[in-house]
Amino acid sequence: MAQFVKKCPECGGINLFLNKEKGEIICKDCGLVIEDRMVDFGQEWREFDSDGAEKRRRTGAPMTYTQYDQGLGTEVGQKSDLYGMDVRDRNKFFRLRKWQYRISTAIERNLKLALAELKRASSFLKLPKSVEEEAARIYTLAVQRGLVRGRSMESVVAGALYAACRRHEVPRTLDELSEASGIEKKEIGRTYRFVTRELGITILPSNPSDYIARFASSLTLSAETQSKSVEILEKAQKAELTSGRGPTGIAAAALYVSALLHGEKRTQREVADVAGVTEVTIRNRYKELLEELNLDKDIKKIKKKK
């Protein structure tokens, strides 16, 4: 087992926080990310039905879903099986094998293309390998269940990626997925819902604080501002301000407020852009935050200083 850091090398703090899903160790005092490419503790597969469970129990060589045939091929029978068959059986045998060949090559061709696309989009979004694997797995299942029919391959890839991100708590917005894949937001959302429903994948509603780190860094905000906004989010959650609302809007508003409080003001427009929401939404959330959390005084203090 690897040796874990016990103290933050930056500030010497001991409030280290290990996020297994994201593979990060974060110092809660100064916000420093100490290690961000750890081993993935997440499961590699899920059991969707009892057959699947039997077949997938972990024995033998590890499979990878980012390779189109998972390193395994399927073929119906072998020539030596012909021994002892009569003519009718032989014909049937060849027919079956031909079909199997056609079907499997069709699927494989599709997968090969799709997984290339998936890799491209995934690296564009700088997603961790574990998420990419998960997305590939979801896509493979979708193809096997014939869920791609009637939908474009790209949109299913995007949907699978979106789902994988959510499951690993490294959410990307639909806008980002849309930019990476060139598929419309609506379409991604639709296929995402369809695929997850058909495959019985359960996805927890995403947590606003999952977005904070990413938004904060694209706005180049300090670590204090960042942890302050997480604090605000926690309070907001207790005040039941978060349920039913879009997580990105809430995250954006929390960031906006804490940036104000730390004198690192960003315009609503700037925050809105990186969060993929409108200024209006930020304003609404912002107003609610001020009301519920008595931040009015703090804001006024800041204004007076000027």
Add this chain to the structure above:
DNA sequence: AAGACGAAAGTGGTTGA
């Protein structure tokens, strides 16, 4: 002139009859 604010109307999705 740019940013913040808020009202009003429109969109797409969820829910419950």
Add this chain to the structure above:
DNA sequence: TCAACAACTTTCGTCTT
């Protein structure tokens, strides 16, 4: 299957810095 509904967006006019 349809209508009501909540959240969010778009647009636009007004106020503040």
